[in-house]
Amino acid sequence: MTGTLYVVATPIGNLGDMVPRAVEILQTVALIAAEDTRHSGRLLKHLNIDTPMTPYHDRGDQRQSARILGALAKGEDVALISDAGTPLISDPGYKLVRDARQCGYTVSPIPGPCAAIAALSAAGLPSDRFAFEGFLPAKSGERRKRLETLLVEQRTLIFYEAPHRILDTLTDIGEVLNVQNNEAQRNIVLARELSKTFETFLSGSAAELLEILHADPNQQRGEFVLMIEGAPKQTQNAEDADVEKVLTTLVADLPLKQAVALAAKITGVNKNSLYQRGLELKARS
């Protein structure tokens, strides 16, 4: 009989959000695999739990996962936790869960807090279809390129962002998604410090949000989930969107002439009509 790997969500700020089943699992497993044992030690102390811990990170050395898989092989149950929220969601755990499943062990989630879902649930943006994009690249050039790939995405977009990048990211969003797409300003919602004392929801265009954040530096502090309303349906038909996608991808890596020629071949669209758009994309890359 082998053990079970429990993937346990922990609070994203408010310790009162720890669900009773998660507490019970952390008390009864043989081992807790934690992203940062010192950080999680504080939560366990608060909960009066003294289950042994072991560090786990997807980029950690092989011995970390060997220890955990070894415990499961011996029939011991293990709980995986991260610093906050649901493990694997912009947090370590993917490789461990994949390996545990490949070995045939049972993997079971203990659902609980997740910043992306908490933010979306209260944002007032369409929630029937959404795309979680995690963290945008830290460098502006790469960030803008990533945003360009999302120009025609109609689902609500959800990002995590760090406080020291929030102004730069909003600036890039304003320029790439709103202005260059030449469409009405899209609604953006910033969810800050969810479940904590200074929880705040702000909404508006990128320019409006930048104005609020510049006027009150306190609004630049803490943890953020940034959500963007999806692209309007009538902006482009599917065919135009495909052409735009192909051209954007090629322009990023090839000289303009070659990119346009190749895009024309792939899409069947006339070279000359692609050239101007290619020029605009090249200027931004």
Ligand code: SAM
């Ligand atoms: N696994 C976590 C989850 O389930 O949400 C996310 C971990 S990720 C490393 C941390 C990021 O999540 C933060 O930089 C922030 O963007 C977002 N986040 C976490 N807690 C938050 C909170 N209380 N309020 C707003 N955003 C939060």
